[in-house]
Amino acid sequence: MAEKNLPESLDTFVKGLWRENPVFVMLLGMCPVLAVSNTVKNCIAMGLCASFVLIMSSTLVSLFRKHIPKQVRIATFIIIIATFVTIVDYVLKAISKELSDALGAFVPLIVVNCIILGRAEAYASKHNVVKSFIDAVGMGVGFTFALLCLGVVRETLGMGTIWGIPVFGANFERWSILVTAPGGFFTLGAWLLVFSWVRERGRTKAKGGAA
Amino acid sequence: MNAEAKAVPAGHIEAPSSLRMIATLGLVAMSSGFLIVSVYQLTKERIAHNERRALEKAIFEVLPDAVDRASFAVEENGFRRLEADEPFVETVYAGYGDNGALVGVAIEAKGQGYQDVIRVLYGYSPSKQCLTGMKVLQCTDTPGLGDRIREPEFRANFEGLDVRLTEDGARLLHEIETVKGGGKAKAGSTDGVSQATPDWRIDGVSGATISSRAVGDMVNASAQRMLPLIVAHLDQLKAKT
Numbered sequence: 001m002a003e004k005n006l007p008e009s010l011d012t013f014v015k016g017l018w019r020e021n022p023v024f025v026m027l028l029g030m031c032p033v034l035a036v037s038n039t040v041k042n043c044i045a046m047g048l049c050a051s052f053v054l055i056m057s058s059t060l061v062s063l064f065r066k067h068i069p070k071q072v073r074i075a076t077f078i079i080i081i082a083t084f085v086t087i088v089d090y091v092l093k094a095i096s097k098e099l100s101d102a103l104g105a106f107v108p109l110i111v112v113n114c115i116i117l118g119r120a121e122a123y124a125s126k127h128n129v130v131k132s133f134i135d136a137v138g139m140g141v142g143f144t145f146a147l148l149c150l151g152v153v154r155e156t157l158g159m160g161t162i163w164g165i166p167v168f169g170a171n172f173e174r175w176s177i178l179v180t181a182p183g184g185f186f187t188l189g190a191w192l193l194v195f196s197w198v199r200e201r202g203r204t205k206a207k208g209g210a211a
Numbered sequence: 212m213n214a215e216a217k218a219v220p221a222g223h224i225e226a227p228s229s230l231r232m233i234a235t236l237g238l239v240a241m242s243s244g245f246l247i248v249s250v251y252q253l254t255k256e257r258i259a260h261n262e263r264r265a266l267e268k269a270i271f272e273v274l275p276d277a278v279d280r281a282s283f284a285v286e287e288n289g290f291r292r293l294e295a296d297e298p299f300v301e302t303v304y305a306g307y308g309d310n311g312a313l314v315g316v317a318i319e320a321k322g323q324g325y326q327d328v329i330r331v332l333y334g335y336s337p338s339k340q341c342l343t344g345m346k347v348l349q350c351t352d353t354p355g356l357g358d359r360i361r362e363p364e365f366r367a368n369f370e371g372l373d374v375r376l377t378e379d380g381a382r383l384l385h386e387i388e389t390v391k392g393g394g395k396a397k398a399g400s401t402d403g404v405s406q407a408t409p410d411w412r413i414d415g416v417s418g419a420t421i422s423s424r425a426v427g428d429m430v431n432a433s434a435q436r437m438l439p440l441i442v443a444h445l446d447q448l449k450a451k452t
Contacts, residue, residue: 083243094257
């Protein structure tokens, strides 16, 4: 995998951000991606919350991986993840009532975000703390990046604003459907198309170079 | 993972003792509980403070002339002054102006919205017999659509909304009515005048029909009940201390 000659830690990081991007490549965690990506502010908040939970749980799981009996590992991972989600929920409420109102039920739902349990099971429980930490940061940044890709499109076209600031002037006809759930699917579909195309092109080019 | 476990005959797995599994889970659960309780304790005050501040801000927003306020409990035979932040099931907030005179009452109303319960606070001026403002306290309706009841255009409907009572003071002379977006201006006899004449209609937000109707209905239901009560027991609210 390390054909790019990058230092291993950077490679682990880039993997989460691009090559194995949790949303665009692995198609994990779709529930919050579709639900809260309608404004840029929500995207950043959700991305940060999920990243925090991901980093903390991955680090802890990796730290205790040798002490957790295999038979109860999933239960243990879930407790660890749920703990940090609850913490995030309280802290968010303490920081800003408006923001926690906007994210609504989706913060508690981070518990069942497959990215987090997936990384704990597939990576953190098999690698050392440093690697797991970098992997979690990469995945977290990749998740936030994907959310933002959707959020920027949906907020600008759907509401005519970015971060609540109008960008198109008063006469802009809002493309309301993009703010609702179907708009989330449309936007996600469009981005998946773009990403697959870019990756496909990269692969073809690499092949052509070798031949 | 199940497939993996099945592939190896059961006897070959070195199963750790049940005690160890129980100990691990118990230990993890205990530290988790400890962490959550500590964070809860640490943030509790701050969260309550945020909620109080949001309400406080809303009270002065819907009662623009008020500089001071007091809480009153709603009871069967009138209002009872509440201590600073004593919680009570149903509370109204009386606002006082510069000279200490009662300028208005802020009342909370709630009702079913599109997704969940919507809670709003609205201000009522007994002397002018009109509403002075409305602020959404809680609304989880679709951002960009139902959520637009938070916007100034919709809230402006409630500033100066006519809520005169009938002769006997038992109910509203006109029910508060939500009309289709822009319907208010069309229904008015002459457009220029309709702005100034008292109106009991609310312009719904297009794209937020259900949410704006819900707000109109909940304010109407609450006003039908509370305003006669306030007018009948106005003296109790005038006493600031």
